[in-house]
Amino acid sequence: MFKALADGTRRALLDALFVRDGQSVQALCDLFPEMTRFGVMKHLAVLEQANLVVTHRDGRQKLHHLNPIPIQQLAERWIAKYAQPFARAMVGLQTTLERDTTQETA
């Protein structure tokens, strides 16, 4: 999941699906003319395997839908762990993070 989000193109694909959900491979290819269809397909496959995108076929098209659940879980289970101490860190930021520079700043 982290790896799926590590690539900028994939995040851009998520953005595109955020703007307009349920797009086909074709439609997404049109939005990324700097890449071939195969590149887009590979990225979509990664996103799908990470469960960030869910698909269903509609005739000869494959429609892609954004799945926010993994991102929410990421926030709850991982980010919150580091983001919460941030509140306390802000109070004593210098003492926590920059003990070496506190002498000159203080």
Added chain:
Amino acid sequence: MFKALADGTRRALLDALFVRDGQSVQALCDLFPEMTRFGVMKHLAVLEQANLVVTHRDGRQKLHHLNPIPIQQLAERWIAKYAQPFARAMVGLQTTLERDTTQETA
């Protein structure tokens, strides 16, 4: 930043710094015996470049400190967009932080 977080070893290093902040390279190497010192150093360099880890020298040691600010910003600027429910839960914290930063430090 996403790339820095994409590697499991690097997230484990962040965990180690979360448990005990301000560790030296040596100490972190002891926590990861499956890797050599050079591997650990490379990962630490990536984390440092992503500003997820802040360092300062103490004699012949280099101490590493966790920096939660980029993670916090990640939550605010990126994750909140996709994880609206979580964003709602984080609003209280964020506004608290903004109060702290705008009023107390100003």
Added chain:
DNA sequence: ACATTATGTGACCATTAGGTCACATGTCAA
């Protein structure tokens, strides 16, 4: 000074990841 400890640098190698292509399959519509 000297040996020891802690970290830094550059080269090097194996593996993976991003990207493209030729080709194959499936689907619709006339």
Added chain:
DNA sequence: TTGACATGTGACCTAATGGTCACATAATGT
């Protein structure tokens, strides 16, 4: 059925990544 459209598969190349090592530098204690 035939042709055009939409997607799938495997091979392939290149560049980036994770990891190691020999060697170098800096700080400490005696």
